[in-house]
């Protein structure tokens with residue numbers, strides 16, 4: 001049975017209309033219709049139904065991209081993990097990743113305070129998922145996934161030759177309360193010969209979105225872009 005919780009008029013012209021809530025729990029919906037006065041005597045109705053999403057799924061709307069591989073070197077062995085929780089913190093370039101002691105890589109990150117962020121492309125998706133579902137504690141991931149470790153310029157963690165780009169990083173902070181590892185890039189490499197350049201973005205539920213059409217708003221954003229970018 002439909003359960004009408006509340007109904008109200010949307011007040012401000014040219015937007016007039018109504019909205020009401022139905023259902024409860026995970027089935028809760030907001031129904032809205034807006035009457036839009038187009039200014040030349042026509043009134044259009046725009047309808048929508050917003051389904052309430054479980055709070056635990058909110059992050060799937062915000063997941064940034066791209067999915068990256070993070071290499072470390074613990075003094076003896078190279079390792080790789082997959083990371084989708086990343087953040088660009090400013091233009092300097094400082095980045096953050098979220099990870100912690102549940103991963104074998106974390107001990108090397110904490111001890112040696114270095115890593116490489118390697119950017120894979122869509123043709124590497126199965127390797128990316130494979131790397132993120134096994135542990136360097138018992139697996140040589142460079143061997144298992146047929147990837148080539150290349151020495152970097154500054155850090156001991158290796159670049160991944162097969163990736164589109166590699167960013168050598170130093171760990172500059174660890175915010176333990178939120179498992180945030182803050183990284184400063186010290187050298188960056190990009191493979192300009194590579195044909196496949198599409199990166200993948202994790203939704204967070206086991207599905208991925210592949211880069212699509214590139215849209216140019218450089219003129220509109222000119223005041224916000226750093227010099228030379």
Ligand SMILES: Cc1cc2nc3c(=O)[nH]c(=O)nc-3n(C[C@H](O)[C@H](O)[C@H](O)COP(=O)(O)O)c2cc1C
Pocket residue numbers: 067079080081082083084085086098099100102103104105106128129130131132133134135136137202
């Ligand atoms: C697509 C994908 C994204 C992942 N993102 C993260 C992440 O952002 N942070 C994290 O701690 N683990 C993440 N993981 C899990 C780690 O990659 C995984 O635990 C991996 O086995 C760690 O390797 P290690 O034990 O050799 O360090 C992700 C895994 C996959 C498949």
